[in-house]
Structure formats: C-alpha cells, structure tokens
Amino acid sequence: MMTIDEGVGHDVTTAGIIVLEDDDAVAHAMAAWLMQSALDKEDGPLVLALSGGTTPKRLLEVMAGPEYVARFPWKKCQFFYGDERHVPPDDPDSNYHMSCEALFSHVPVPPENLHPVPTGGSPEADAAAYEAELKKLYGAETFESGRPLFDVVMLGIGPDGHTASLFPRQPVLEETRRWVSTCVPDDAPHVRITLTYPAIHSSRHVVFLLTGSEKAAMLKRVRRGDDASLPSSRVTTEGTMTFVIDRAAAEDLSDER
Numbered sequence: 001m002m003t004i005d006e007g008v009g010h011d012v013t014t015a016g017i018i019v020l021e022d023d024d025a026v027a028h029a030m031a032a033w034l035m036q037s038a039l040d041k042e043d044g045p046l047v048l049a050l051s052g053g054t055t056p057k058r059l060l061e062v063m064a065g066p067e068y069v070a071r072f073p074w075k076k077c078q079f080f081y082g083d084e085r086h087v088p089p090d091d092p093d094s095n096y097h098m099s100c101e102a103l104f105s106h107v108p109v110p111p112e113n114l115h116p117v118p119t120g121g122s123p124e125a126d127a128a129a130y131e132a133e134l135k136k137l138y139g140a141e142t143f144e145s146g147r148p149l150f151d152v153v154m155l156g157i158g159p160d161g162h163t164a165s166l167f168p169r170q171p172v173l174e175e176t177r178r179w180v181s182t183c184v185p186d187d188a189p190h191v192r193i194t195l196t197y198p199a200i201h202s203s204r205h206v207v208f209l210l211t212g213s214e215k216a217a218m219l220k221r222v223r224r225g226d227d228a229s230l231p232s233s234r235v236t237t238e239g240t241m242t243f244v245i246d247r248a249a250a251e252d253l254s255d256e257r
C-alpha cells in the first residue's frame with residue numbers, strides 16, 4: 001500500500017501531519033489515496049473503518065462522483081464503521097444512513113461489502129455481534145501484531161476530545177480485551193457502539209481528518225499528548241498515524257511544523 005504522502009501528493013511532516021488548503025482539498029486528497037490504495041492492494045480486500053462527522057461526509061460525497069463510480073474498485077473494498085449511534089439504520093443520526101445518502105446509494109458497491117453496525121437488539125448484543133463479524137473477517141480471536149485488521153481507520157475529533165465513540169471518562173477507554181464496545185456519553189444523545197483502542201490499534205493506517213478553525217485548539221491539545229483525559233490523544237496503531245488537516249485546523253500548530 002502506498003504511503004499517504006505519496007497518495008496525497010504532499011509531504012507529511014515528521015510529526016505525521018499533512019496540511020492542505022481547505023476541507024475540499026482534504027476530501028479530494030483522501031479519496032484519491034483510498035482509490036489508489038484499493039487499486040494497488042493485491043493480498044485481499046482493502047478493509048476500511050469509516051467515521052461519522054462532517055469531514056468524512058465530504059470525502060464520501062467526493063467518492064460518489066463520476067470518476068470514482070467508474071474507477072474505484074468497489075468489489076475490492078470492505079466498509080466497516082468506527083462507531084455508530086444505537087438508532088435505526090434510517091435515522092438521520094445514523095452514520096450508516098449518512099454514508100448511504102452521501103455515497104453508497106450512488107455507487108456499484110456489492111451490498112455484502114457494507115458492514116453497518118447492527119442496532120436492532122440491545123446495545124451490548126449488537127456490539128458483540130459486530131465484534132463477531134470483525135473476528136470472522138480477521139480469522140482469529142485475538143490480534144496478531146504484523147497482521148492488522150484494518151487497512152485504514154478514519155477518525156475525527158469532537159469538541160471534548162472524543163474520537164470514534166471513545167468519550168471522556170467512560171469505561172470503554174480502559175477496555176483491553178473487547179474489539180467493540182458500548183459507550184454512553186455524559187452529554188451526547190444516543191448510546192454508542194464503538195471500536196475500542198485495541199481494535200483501532202490493529203491497523204496499517206490511522207488517519208485523523210480535521211478541518212475548520214473550530215478544531216484548531218483541540219488539535220493542538222491532542223498533539224501535545226500530555227492530557228490523557230482526551231480520548232483522541234490515547235489512540236495508537238501498529239502502523240502509521242497521520243493527521244490530514246486544512247489550514248484553518250492547523251492555525252495553532254505553528255510551533256510543531
């Protein structure tokens with residue numbers, strides 16, 4: 001798989017940051033990199049964990065464009081979700097719903113390549129079912145280092161420093177065994193189902209997508225890495241971690257680059 005800076009056509013700094021002009025540039029660069037990675041992959045499908053949120057939505061919309069409909073190897077890609085709200089799949093708050101509206105209802109992806117988080121049972125049972133689905137794909141009950149579950153895990157960062165549905169102060173942050181867990185945020189609606197830190201760790205690439213000046217201060221805090229109460233700052237991967245951001249989100253990082 002090509003490195004992200006080759007794919008995006010910009011240098012990644014030693015700190016693992018790529019700064020592009022604006023949210024549109026971020027979306028287009030990520031879409032191009034994902035397509036090339038999927039085309040290049042020879043040893044099985046490209047396995048993605050998608051994120052909810054506004055920046056990924058723009059990326060998915062770009063991937064619904066004619067060039068991607070025609071050239072993206074849809075059959076070669078397995079689409080999972082980093083987290084989900086425990087709501088029906090047609091709920092406006094569902095990440096699956098958002099991804100279908102933005103992308104999947106417009107492209108020739110085989111339905112069996114879409115892996116929405118189940119939300120029809122209890123949150124605990126649905127989390128366990130999603131974990132079982134991931135274990136089936138992986139072909140083992142425990143992670144082996146050097147054999148990542150995901151090719152790419154896409155993440156955002158929320159205003160309280162959460163990522164996926166790993167929210168501050170929640171027990172899920174201490175999970176070491178489960179791959180998928182529930183999370184009940186203090187002040188966000190809906191029970192969530194989320195990948196845990198160990199599942200995110202089993203990846204070739206973790207990519208944080210951040211755009212807009214409202215992300216700048218939190219990004220600086222996360223990048224400082226000295227505040228373990230911010231869930232985003234505790235994400236690790238056995239592969240590479242890259243922040244693909246726009247100028248506005250980068251405005252507080254001048255001392256880092």
Ligand SMILES: O=C(O)[C@H](O)[C@@H](O)[C@H](O)[C@H](O)COP(=O)(O)O
Nearest residue numbers: 052053054055156157158163164
């Ligand atoms: O919303 C979700 O489904 C994700 O759980 C969440 O982690 C999201 O990625 C961040 O809150 C950033 O969201 P924005 O990109 O919309 O700011």
